[in-house]
Amino acid sequence: MSKPDLEARSPWAALTDITEVEIKPVEHKSIHTSITIPGSKSVTNRALIIAGLAEGTSELSGILRSDDSYWCIDALRHLGIAVEVEGDTVRIEGCGGEWPKKETDLYIGAAGTIARFLPGALAISQHGNFHIKASKRMSERPVRPLMEALETLGANIEYLQKEGFYPLRVHANGLTGGEVSISGKLSSQFISGLLLAGTYAENDLTVTIPDYIVQHAYVKITLDMMKAFGVDVSYNEDLTEMKVPVKGYTGQTMPLEADASTASYFMALAAVTGGTVRINNLHMDTNQPDIYMTEVYEKMGCRVTKGDGWVEVEGPDQLVGGFEISMKEMSDQTLTLAAIAPFADAPITMNEVEHIRHHESDRISAVCTELQKLGIEVEEYQDGLKVYPGTPKGTTLHSYDDHRVAMALSLIGTKVAGVVIEDPGCVSKTCPTYFELLEKTGVDVTFST
Numbered sequence: 001m002s003k004p005d006l007e008a009r010s011p012w013a014a015l016t017d018i019t020e021v022e023i024k025p026v027e028h029k030s031i032h033t034s035i036t037i038p039g040s041k042s043v044t045n046r047a048l049i050i051a052g053l054a055e056g057t058s059e060l061s062g063i064l065r066s067d068d069s070y071w072c073i074d075a076l077r078h079l080g081i082a083v084e085v086e087g088d089t090v091r092i093e094g095c096g097g098e099w100p101k102k103e104t105d106l107y108i109g110a111a112g113t114i115a116r117f118l119p120g121a122l123a124i125s126q127h128g129n130f131h132i133k134a135s136k137r138m139s140e141r142p143v144r145p146l147m148e149a150l151e152t153l154g155a156n157i158e159y160l161q162k163e164g165f166y167p168l169r170v171h172a173n174g175l176t177g178g179e180v181s182i183s184g185k186l187s188s189q190f191i192s193g194l195l196l197a198g199t200y201a202e203n204d205l206t207v208t209i210p211d212y213i214v215q216h217a218y219v220k221i222t223l224d225m226m227k228a229f230g231v232d233v234s235y236n237e238d239l240t241e242m243k244v245p246v247k248g249y250t251g252q253t254m255p256l257e258a259d260a261s262t263a264s265y266f267m268a269l270a271a272v273t274g275g276t277v278r279i280n281n282l283h284m285d286t287n288q289p290d291i292y293m294t295e296v297y298e299k300m301g302c303r304v305t306k307g308d309g310w311v312e313v314e315g316p317d318q319l320v321g322g323f324e325i326s327m328k329e330m331s332d333q334t335l336t337l338a339a340i341a342p343f344a345d346a347p348i349t350m351n352e353v354e355h356i357r358h359h360e361s362d363r364i365s366a367v368c369t370e371l372q373k374l375g376i377e378v379e380e381y382q383d384g385l386k387v388y389p390g391t392p393k394g395t396t397l398h399s400y401d402d403h404r405v406a407m408a409l410s411l412i413g414t415k416v417a418g419v420v421i422e423d424p425g426c427v428s429k430t431c432p433t434y435f436e437l438l439e440k441t442g443v444d445v446t447f448s449t
């Protein structure tokens with residue numbers, strides 16, 4: 001079993017000397033709480049990069065403080081951008097489309113968002129030489145389709161170890177704009193990375209998608225963030241054709257949304273324990289696709305109440321299964337659903353998520369292996385899995401250096417005794433405070449060093 005890549009844990013990481021966490025079962029219906037969720041990773045890293053590129057000053061409040069956002073800020077600083085952080089507010093002096101430093105080494109940790117958003121933003125520079133190193137896992141995750149698209153637009157990308165993967169060097173000499181086609185089947189982030197940079201190309205950029213986009217909502221988040229910073233992209237309904245005008249961003253002051261993906265674990269906590277959890281700071285009109293887990297929880301028998309800026313989930317006596325669901329549009333939640341599926345009254349099949357084999361771990365394989373260790377019957381497919389109802393037996397579970405594996409599996413510990421999760425600190429990628437928040441809901445969380 002591979003060791004966690006501790007280099008990717010940032011100064012904002014938590015639990016750095018903790019080897020294991022034990023989650024103890026709670027009594028049915030004993031959870032009755034409300035919780036405030038940290039900022040969205042996706043929104044934070046888009047806003048940070050755009051603010052870095054923009055003309056003028058930006059002030060972003062409610063940022064996520066996690067490894068992914070730390071390495072994003074760190075990269076901006078290495079590029080000569082002044083970033084002041086105070087609590088969860090950042091003030092950024094944008095560079096107006098010309099990075100002050102033209103030659104630097106950047107480390108981006110395990111963040112897919114930086115790995116896919118930054119190269120285009122660097123390539124817009126009229127000259128420059130940027131060396132980018134990523135974590136071990138991020139260096140195994142695909143980036144070639146994005147780099148090929150950038151090369152079509154005039155970028156010069158040099159792979160330093162393995163063709164198509166990090167580490168790499170961006171030799172910047174501007175982007176031409178014009179037309180580019182890119183597949184959305186492997187990652188929506190490639191498309192976001194092209195769009196974000198496109199407004200600094202010489203000519204308007206038309207991006208076309210020849211197939212479909214996994215998790216197309218994340219592209220919409222990019223389009224909306226670009227618009228908020230003054231760049232209005234025109235696009236068709238299914239986002240298969242998008243036209244980015246030559247313009248450039250203008251600095252903004254804005255509050256950022258809470259993370260709907262993080263919120264989903266706490267909704268799942270209510271679902272699986274029969275408890276009630278209110279998320280204090282989540283709007284239903286967000287573009288974050290994981291908000292649609294509320295519909296999945298409803299389908300499983302939960303009562304979901306939607307208020308003005310809050311959402312409450314109340315779990316049933318018995319979770320309902322017996323359905324098949326495409327997780328293509330909210331793939332990060334496949335693991336959450338897989339973790340609570342054993343407690344449903346009939347099997348649950350999740351499909352159309354082959355791309356999550358290329359996330360922080362091979363997530364389909366990881367969750368199938370760990371559920372089987374718990375004695376749960378699963379069927380693994382190339383693009384998903386089927387989980388049968390069962391009573392897990394407590395055991396020690398591996399977290400694969402994958403925040404979502406750790407957060408999802410912790411839910412099982414709230415139901416059965418003896419669930420121990422290795423390397424809980426991996427949650428720092430997107431939610432360093434996850435176990436602290438879980439403890440606040442009333443769950444017994446015990447760490448060992």
Ligand SMILES: O=C(O)C1=C[C@@H](OP(=O)(O)O)[C@@H](O)[C@H](O)C1
Nearest residue numbers: 042113187188189214215218332
């Ligand atoms: O653009 C984004 O912020 C994200 C896009 C999605 O990635 P893929 O489209 O690569 O699956 C999602 O899984 C990730 O957590 C965040």
Ligand SMILES: C=C(OP(=O)(O)O)C(=O)O
Nearest residue numbers: 110111112113332359404
């Ligand atoms: C896939 C994920 O992250 P990344 O932004 O690194 O792709 C995730 O957070 O589940």
